[in-house]
Amino acid sequence: MHTLADAPTDGRTWSDLDDFQAFIDAGGMVEPGDDMPDEFRSEVFRFIEFHANSELMGGLTERDWIPHAPGLRLKQIFLAKTQDEIGHAHLLYMVAADMGVKTRTEMLEQLFDGRSRFHNVFHYKAVTWADQVAIAFLVDAAAFASQRAVFAECTYGPYKRVLKRIVAEEGFHMRHGEEMLLRLATGTDTQRVMFQDALTRWWWPAVHLFGPDSPSGDTDPLIRWKIKSQRNEVLRQAYVQKYVPLLHGYGFDIPDNELHQDADGLWQAGSIDWEPLKATMRNGGPDSARRIATAAGNWADTAWVREALEQ
Amino acid sequence: MSALSSVPVESLVRLVTDAVASVHDPEYPDVSIADLGLVESITVSESGDVAAIGLIPTFSGCPALDMIATDVEAAVLALTEVQQCTVEWLPGPVWTNERLTDRARTTLADEFTVVLRRKDGGLRCPICGSDAVVDQSLAGPTRCRSVAWCDSCRNPVEVMR
Numbered sequence: 001m002h003t004l005a006d007a008p009t010d011g012r013t014w015s016d017l018d019d020f021q022a023f024i025d026a027g028g029m030v031e032p033g034d035d036m037p038d039e040f041r042s043e044v045f046r047f048i049e050f051h052a053n054s055e056l057m058g059g060l061t062e063r064d065w066i067p068h069a070p071g072l073r074l075k076q077i078f079l080a081k082t083q084d085e086i087g088h089a090h091l092l093y094m095v096a097a098d099m100g101v102k103t104r105t106e107m108l109e110q111l112f113d114g115r116s117r118f119h120n121v122f123h124y125k126a127v128t129w130a131d132q133v134a135i136a137f138l139v140d141a142a143a144f145a146s147q148r149a150v151f152a153e154c155t156y157g158p159y160k161r162v163l164k165r166i167v168a169e170e171g172f173h174m175r176h177g178e179e180m181l182l183r184l185a186t187g188t189d190t191q192r193v194m195f196q197d198a199l200t201r202w203w204w205p206a207v208h209l210f211g212p213d214s215p216s217g218d219t220d221p222l223i224r225w226k227i228k229s230q231r232n233e234v235l236r237q238a239y240v241q242k243y244v245p246l247l248h249g250y251g252f253d254i255p256d257n258e259l260h261q262d263a264d265g266l267w268q269a270g271s272i273d274w275e276p277l278k279a280t281m282r283n284g285g286p287d288s289a290r291r292i293a294t295a296a297g298n299w300a301d302t303a304w305v306r307e308a309l310e311q
Numbered sequence: 312m313s314a315l316s317s318v319p320v321e322s323l324v325r326l327v328t329d330a331v332a333s334v335h336d337p338e339y340p341d342v343s344i345a346d347l348g349l350v351e352s353i354t355v356s357e358s359g360d361v362a363a364i365g366l367i368p369t370f371s372g373c374p375a376l377d378m379i380a381t382d383v384e385a386a387v388l389a390l391t392e393v394q395q396c397t398v399e400w401l402p403g404p405v406w407t408n409e410r411l412t413d414r415a416r417t418t419l420a421d422e423f424t425v426v427l428r429r430k431d432g433g434l435r436c437p438i439c440g441s442d443a444v445v446d447q448s449l450a451g452p453t454r455c456r457s458v459a460w461c462d463s464c465r466n467p468v469e470v471m472r
Binding site: 031032033073076077079080081083084085086087088090091094095098157158161162164165166168169171172175176 | 338422458
């Protein structure tokens with residue numbers, strides 16, 4: 001039986017990109033010791049670095065809300081989620097650093113200098129507790145769908161092995177999100193209004209998370225090399241399909257005037273304004289500067305720990 | 312409440328045990344909580360329709376406890392023979408990784424690349440079989456795991472504590 005723990009065959013080489021593509025198309029899995037094409041190395045590295053940065057910035061947000069979570073049980077859940085996200089970032093940074101493009105310290109310093117990228121959803125401000133619920137219910141679900149689609153293929157062995165555990169844990173977070181949403185949705189009018197306001201703030205960032213349509217045909221190298229198994233627009237459409245009826249079912253409004261069901265009964269989002277996404281990718285989102293500065297402050301404040309560990 | 316069926320209590324205990332074992336850990340979707348060693352006691356009343364399940368947590372701060380208890384209750388109540396079910400997290404005995412069954416160890420290693428420390432303190436890489444596994448951090452993504460690195464196949468390896 002093929003398992004994720006199959007011993008990798010190291011040190012393979014390919015004569016050119018076509019030869020490498022044939023290996024990928026035949027179901028091949030690339031391992032760290034392989035002489036992978038530079039293009040593959042740099043694309044996969046960038047993708048994992050982005051994922052690692054996003055887990056770290058997401059974990060810092062979860063942490064900020066531990067004191068504000070209502071009740072001991074939810075505090076415990078937020079503590080655990082924070083540990084999950086930071087732990088995921090750690091594993092991903094290990095895999096990324098091993099690819100030899102940047103060291104872990106370089107990745108972190110560039111992130112804290114505002115010279116790196118992370119998921120758009122971590123560039124917005126969470127205003128009330130309901131925002132955290134909307135993030136857990138909507139954003140975690142979007143991230144989960146996107147990660148699961150990477151795990152489904154994922155031709156870089158170490159990344160796929162880490163993703164297995166990440167996807168399992170994110171699935172667990174989603175159940176917490178559903179539980180928290182249910183509490184607000186069946187709560188007082190004030191709670192419902194709080195959630196509606198949060199939904200209005202977070203719907204579009206969640207939809208944006210999947211990114212604009214993938215480049216046409218097979219021109220997206222991440223799809224061609226089977227890092228991503230699905231095109232962005234396919235994942236986005238599946239998400240809209242699932243979450244519109246769920247949110248309507250709880251009696252909430254989705255902030256999209258053009259949202260409608262087509263002749264086949266499929267929900268179609270209105271035209272999407274991608275400018276807010278582009279702004280976050282330049283670290284120019286509504287809360288980017290504060291978040292990056294806070295993370296940089298943490299990094300500076302904990303320098304003594306790193307120094308002590310090096311003694 | 313009267314006994315609903317003529318099923319003997321021993322058979323009911325077996326049914327309830329199977330139902331409990333059908334619950335998987337939320338963070339390891341392929342691993343049964345029975346194989347993780349979380350199930351400490353299962354009793355069924357003489358009347359046959361009340362089940363009491365005693366579980367022990369891997370770590371007391373584990374965020375999955377409520378979810379696991381809810382899943383266990385639902386699985387047991389899905390049995391038509393059982394009318395009531397209580398699930399309790401017991402204060403003892405303390406969970407250790409010796410409670411993991413071989414099946415759990417195999418799945419954790421093969422599917423999740425999570426291993427247990429050997430008696431001699433060493434670690435064997437679940438991916439390439441090398442002993443060149445170096446501890447990296449006591450804190451992993453969950454309370455029950457730490458993080459190591461295999462210098463041989465260059466993969467992160469997680470260690471069940």
